[in-house]
Amino acid sequence: MSDVESNETGLSDIDANERILRSLDYGYRWNLDVEHIIELYQVCRAHPGRTALELGSFRGNGTLALALAGKEVTSIDISDEHLETRQALLRPHQLPVTFLVESSQGEFRKPETYDIILHDNTLRGAVMLLELELYWKRKLNPGGLLMVHNVEKIRLPELLDRLQPESHIVTADSRKRQLAYFAKPEALRR
Numbered sequence: 375m376s377d378v379e380s381n382e383t384g385l386s387d388i389d390a391n392e393r394i395l396r397s398l399d400y401g402y403r404w405n406l407d408v409e410h411i412i413e414l415y416q417v418c419r420a421h422p423g424r425t426a427l428e429l430g431s432f433r434g435n436g437t438l439a440l441a442l443a444g445k446e447v448t449s450i451d452i453s454d455e456h457l458e459t460r461q462a463l464l465r466p467h468q469l470p471v472t473f474l475v476e477s478s479q480g481e482f483r484k485p486e487t488y489d490i491i492l493h494d495n496t497l498r499g500a501v502m503l504l505e506l507e508l509y510w511k512r513k514l515n516p517g518g519l520l521m522v523h524n525v526e527k528i529r530l531p532e533l534l535d536r537l538q539p540e541s542h543i544v545t546a547d548s549r550k551r552q553l554a555y556f557a558k559p560e561a562l563r564r
């Protein structure tokens with residue numbers, strides 16, 4: 375339901391998309407929190423970028439948020455366990471989404487670059503720092519936005535040192551899980 379929708383209350387399409395996102399199943403430990411889903415939907419909706427990459431599709435909640443925000447989404451997951459569930463979640467909306475069963479390491483070797491990247495897989499510690507730096511440098515377009523879930527699991531000062539973002543913000547959910555947003559400069563600094 376990405377088209378403008380009018381209803382008896384006069385709510386806009388934004389509210390309609392939020393209603394869809396709030397009605398999703400959030401009963402799994404690995405799900406992004408509903409408030410983080412709404413937040414990233416709003417942030418991405420305001421971002422001018424056209425394309426988005428999600429690393430860690432799981433059951434498709436984050437994918438749907440990115441797609442309802444108007445992005446052309448590629449979403450990868452190393453596991454096909456929930457592939458049918460995420461495909462079924464997206465199917466009625468007929469939005470431009472491609473699901474791939476792929477590792478973040480495999481995706482990294484491909485030439486495509488993106489305007490928005492949502493990193494939400496289970497990497498931890500130094501391996502995650504390196505992956506985030508590589509994705510930031512090679513897979514995120516200038517002016518792009520990197521979102522990292524569970525950023526509390528890594529050393530944020532070291533990540534900031536590696537990325538040198540134009541700006542960043544970190545928000546927390548009720549379980550103290552953090553979602554960080556890093557804005558990439560339009561032109562890379564020398």
Ligand SMILES: C[S@@+](CC[C@H](N)C(=O)[O-])C[C@H]1O[C@@H](n2cnc3c(N)ncnc32)[C@H](O)[C@@H]1O
Pocket residue numbers: 404405406429430431432433434435436437450451452453476477478479494495496497
């Ligand atoms: C926290 S869940 C993602 C939650 C989802 N983004 C949401 O909106 O609720 C993490 C997912 O990352 C996947 N994953 C773990 N390691 C991965 C890797 N190296 N590459 C791609 N996906 C990976 C897991 O299979 C799992 O489905």
